Amino acid sequence: MAEEKKSKKxxxxxxxxxxxxxxxxxxxxxxxxxxxxxxAVSVVxxxxxxxxxxxxxxxxxxxVNL
Numbered sequence: 425m426a427e428e429k430k431s432k433k434x435x436x437x438x439x440x441x442x443x444x445x446x447x448x449x450x451x452x453x454x455x456x457x458x459x460x461x462x463x464a465v466s467v468v469x470x471x472x473x474x475x476x477x478x479x480x481x482x483x484x485x486x487x488v489n490l
Contacts, residue, residue, distance in 0.1 A: 450458075
């Protein structure tokens, strides 16, 4: 029974190693392009939120002061 557990574990690790060998890692150039795109989209989204927040805040102030 101990041999069965040992063979299952070794089979599991062999399968895991085989799966890790199938992974295709992105090249650094591609990663830097994607990182730049994510940062740019994040900054644009943040600016849109700031503008909308300012507009809504001014609108509420106008309504409150009526």
